[in-house]
Amino acid sequence: MSKPKILVTNDDGITAPGIRALVSFMNEIGDVTVVAPNSPQSGKGHAITINSTLTFEEITLEGPQRDYSLSGTPVDCVKFALDKILDYKPDLVVSGINHGANNSINVIYSGTMSAAVEAGVEGLQAIGFSLLDYNWDADFSQSKEFIQDIVRKILANPLPQGIVLNVNIPKLPAEEIKGIRVCKQADAKWEENFDERINPHGKKYYWLTGYFNNMDSSPDADENALSNGYVSVVPVKFDLTAYEYIDVLKKSLE
């Protein structure tokens, strides 16, 4: 049986420790190609590059995989890989491991998850992985067992069309992680607090800052599974239609 073909991308950039860890885990499972941004792309959501151009180069990094560095966003990487780099449809697209949480509402801001969603739109199996540790030198080793387990199970039992997975891993030693929980996206939001500063020329400028406000106490919310020491898995879809509200709206608008 031939090895599964796996495309790896991320949003922290091709040399980030998180993607290198993911590549090493995937090299034990399949035939790996990496197409990832040449610079950090955190918070880029589902951005695509339409008003400027892209360049790419093959680079040499440790391991048997092929590595391509692209001057675009995570979503650009998926689109470009499928059109210009791969001459086959990969069996799986994995994105990450993100340095930091992408659970709850973060799914819509996240370049990591947008790459996975884009792969889903393209009709491919896709999973985004994130570790709840923003440090560049975070320890990704405890993720290995869970990531490989989830990947093997999805390769064996593919997701239906229109669904990708959002996997978040708590910042805990492997022996303290209690297992995997399939969850819903917690109802939460960021409360903004732009930090105002004055530049050397006397003009005001602002940094986006804020705090995360979890408004969801239900035990099946990803935020709560993570707080309780579980790896959270949320099935994510990109048909955003609120079907349950169509009939109400028909009465008021048509």
Add this chain to the structure above:
Amino acid sequence: MSKPKILVTNDDGITAPGIRALVSFMNEIGDVTVVAPNSPQSGKGHAITINSTLTFEEITLEGPQRDYSLSGTPVDCVKFALDKILDYKPDLVVSGINHGANNSINVIYSGTMSAAVEAGVEGLQAIGFSLLDYNWDADFSQSKEFIQDIVRKILANPLPQGIVLNVNIPKLPAEEIKGIRVCKQADAKWEENFDERINPHGKKYYWLTGYFNNMDSSPDADENALSNGYVSVVPVKFDLTAYEYIDVLKKSLE
């Protein structure tokens, strides 16, 4: 009764004809503040600015509204308006009128719709408007009646928490538009075809191009309502959880 407070933004930039048309329509309904990008931000999806800073300035444009130009993305504009410019919660946030279609899968790439979604995340009533005409000098006048009608109805009957509207308007004279149809997001995708060129220094570079592939023939899909001459309205939610697949996934992953 005081006039409703309306925040207007877009992704084509604060001076685009589409947003100026929307501002003029909203000035007849409410008390309008504009916080919009100082440069084109098409295709920016739900991107936020976290690795650089933002500046803004108040500018003077025709009309009674206040206009603030921000150096960020559409989502930044909503966040910044709520934290630093408005000292109240607006009754409604409208985004657009986008120069070009945002129906179907375009909802996830669109800066226009991401601004509306961000307002929804913030707990506000929000609508994104797009005209199926990419021309800078498109005729937005036929949109007026439909946009004002939808806005007045939503102000009178607010949407439930967690839902915003994606409104697309066909490129037709007013008398040929058949009415409003509440729809689902059509199942469609872009088929990429990156255009390869050679720069003056001999290096390859690429433009993202592609064609839109509608795979959805159901009459309630927005793509089909638009083709048939209707204004399409899709209720959009930002809880991306595929609830229907949670139980299946629990059996295979937990």
